[in-house]
Amino acid sequence: MSILQAIMIALFVYLAAIGSVVGNTLGWYSLGRPLVASFVVGVIMGDVPTAVTLGLLLQLANLGSVTPGGAVGWDLSYATYIGVAGALAFHVGDIAATTALMWAFSTVGGAIGVAMWNLNYALNLSVNRIAYQGAEEANPKKIAWANAGLGNIIGFVTRFIPALIILATTAVAGSQTGINISELIPQWLLIVLNTFGGMMAALGIGILLSFLIKEKWQFALVLFGFMLVVYFNLNMMAVAVLAMILAVLYYVAITQREQEEGGGRS
Amino acid sequence: MKKISPHTLKKSWKIWFFWHGSSQQGENLLGNAMAHTMSPIIEELYDSKEEKTEAYKRSLTLFNTEQQLGAIAPGIICGTEEAVANEQIAPEVADSIKVALIGPTSAIGDSLWVATIIPLLLTLCMTITNMGGPFLYLGPVLYMVGYPLLTAQMSWRLWQKGYHLGIEGINQFMKSGQIEKVTKAMTILGLIVVGALAASFISASVPVTITPPGGEMAAVNLDDLINRIFPKLLPLCLAYAVYWLYSKQKKSPLFIMGVILMLALAFTGLGYLTGAY
Numbered sequence A: 001m002s003i004l005q006a007i008m009i010a011l012f013v014y015l016a017a018i019g020s021v022v023g024n025t026l027g028w029y030s031l032g033r034p035l036v037a038s039f040v041v042g043v044i045m046g047d048v049p050t051a052v053t054l055g056l057l058l059q060l061a062n063l064g065s066v067t068p069g070g071a072v073g074w075d076l077s078y079a080t081y082i083g084v085a086g087a088l089a090f091h092v093g094d095i096a097a098t099t100a101l102m103w104a105f106s107t108v109g110g111a112i113g114v115a116m117w118n119l120n121y122a123l124n125l126s127v128n129r130i131a132y133q134g135a136e137e138a139n140p141k142k143i144a145w146a147n148a149g150l151g152n153i154i155g156f157v158t159r160f161i162p163a164l165i166i167l168a169t170t171a172v173a174g175s176q177t178g179i180n181i182s183e184l185i186p187q188w189l190l191i192v193l194n195t196f197g198g199m200m201a202a203l204g205i206g207i208l209l210s211f212l213i214k215e216k217w218q219f220a221l222v223l224f225g226f227m228l229v230v231y232f233n234l235n236m237m238a239v240a241v242l243a244m245i246l247a248v249l250y251y252v253a254i255t256q257r258e259q260e261e262g263g264g265r266s
Numbered sequence B: 001m002k003k004i005s006p007h008t009l010k011k012s013w014k015i016w017f018f019w020h021g022s023s024q025q026g027e028n029l030l031g032n033a034m035a036h037t038m039s040p041i042i043e044e045l046y047d048s049k050e051e052k053t054e055a056y057k058r059s060l061t062l063f064n065t066e067q068q069l070g071a072i073a074p075g076i077i078c079g080t081e082e083a084v085a086n087e088q089i090a091p092e093v094a095d096s097i098k099v100a101l102i103g104p105t106s107a108i109g110d111s112l113w114v115a116t117i118i119p120l121l122l123t124l125c126m127t128i129t130n131m132g133g134p135f136l137y138l139g140p141v142l143y144m145v146g147y148p149l150l151t152a153q154m155s156w157r158l159w160q161k162g163y164h165l166g167i168e169g170i171n172q173f174m175k176s177g178q179i180e181k182v183t184k185a186m187t188i189l190g191l192i193v194v195g196a197l198a199a200s201f202i203s204a205s206v207p208v209t210i211t212p213p214g215g216e217m218a219a220v221n222l223d224d225l226i227n228r229i230f231p232k233l234l235p236l237c238l239a240y241a242v243y244w245l246y247s248k249q250k251k252s253p254l255f256i257m258g259v260i261l262m263l264a265l266a267f268t269g270l271g272y273l274t275g276a277y
Helices: A005-017 A021-032 A034-045 A047-063 A076-089 A095-136 A141-177 A187-212 A216-230 A236-265 B006-018 B031-043 B049-059 B069-085 B091-130 B135-175 B180-201 B222-229 B231-249 B253-273
Strands: none
Touching: A005 A021, A005 A034, A005 A076, A005 A141, A021 A034, A021 A076, A021 B006, A021 B135, A034 A047, A034 A076, A034 B091, A047 A076, A047 A095, A047 A187, A047 B091, A047 B135, A076 A095, A076 A141, A095 A141, A095 A187, A095 A216, A095 B006, A095 B031, A095 B049, A141 A236, A141 B006, A141 B031, A187 B091, A187 B180, A187 B231, A187 B253, A216 A236, A216 B180, A236 B091, B006 B031, B006 B069, B006 B135, B031 B069, B049 B069, B049 B091, B069 B091, B069 B135, B091 B135, B135 B180, B180 B231, B222 B231
């Protein structure tokens, strides 16, 4: 990883953060999802296949990641950029060792991301006085400056600079010749980390289930999807289309029943 | 009659779409962003500095919502601000409507969009990515382009809907159960896909091989045994265990991550003990 690559990735770390200058739709919910974030890192570092393979693991483990009211437990966006870039910087070649590195880097990255979010959230308080002055003076420019100007400068400083420090350090460490990091990782640790990675997908799926399941009978639907794969060997796309058809039928059925009931009453 | 021009309404939405979260903090949450969002509207509706100052101060109060589909809330607030400017309603009424919007609009955005549409879209794009080759590029790009376009469309439409219908219309809309029905149908889709996802992507196995003494019977792989009873039983149990820990035991994701790490250590240990590695 060159310094230029580190700067570019750090820039995306900022853009993909909560409340960045491009807004949460383009930022946090798009550039910040591991599927997209790993792709961006892959393009910058010239290894899309490896980057996306790592990104899919993180994406699955965090599929149920919801941030109600801006409360962040673990910064998924920060974790993906630092995790994937950090793992790729060492050029270990072996995918098992690269994956193990990714888990290590992303854990640290995610924790730093949360710390930076808390700092950002606290420092933003400083713009409130200026926004209030803008209201008193009926000056829209001053309010815009407080919100989009100063607010984004604070966001940029708290996200970009720490990310750049971590990435630049990693770049220097990764360019050291003679160090083969994959030799430093013992075999058993590789197995543990990869077993862990495979099971982590359950975390994302399990949490997603708790958002979706409202009544007990709905477990039958989950089991149905499961059976379609393990017994009927359908791929995800086929299952998605089938599920979509069932959803449409269900929607039409409840709408029609309601109309009939409504018609009966009048 | 004072009226917000379509151009100003769109300008206001654009400010919201990009800078809703720029200066969020614990004091007024999205209040600064809301004042910024309302600025084109306030400038158009009021003439005197006193009126503008009063309107700006009201727009700066505590506000929060889900920032994408929750756009219906600022849309309604544009409508109530117009009503205040025309002296159809008192400013206090507009203020209480604004506060009343925080809860329900956050909930719709979080449950329908963030917890349902995003995982679904991600799952579809991950499936495409998983096909390999050129699809490795197509999957992420499809999400990167598709998600913002879809969301921006929905957000702008809801904004206009909020402005035109006003709070009364929205109540009617909510009462007709439209959102509830869409959410229910989406949940069916989501649950089936999540089941398939669990089968396709979770990998969990017990690396234990039992060799019966005497050498008359072949060694039994515990994993094969389990999978013959029910294919991929372990991943299914694991997903249910996470669900149970998270929603019934109220454990944090970090705690569950710890449990998974312990399991990974235990399985690897077992594998070493029985000679699988």
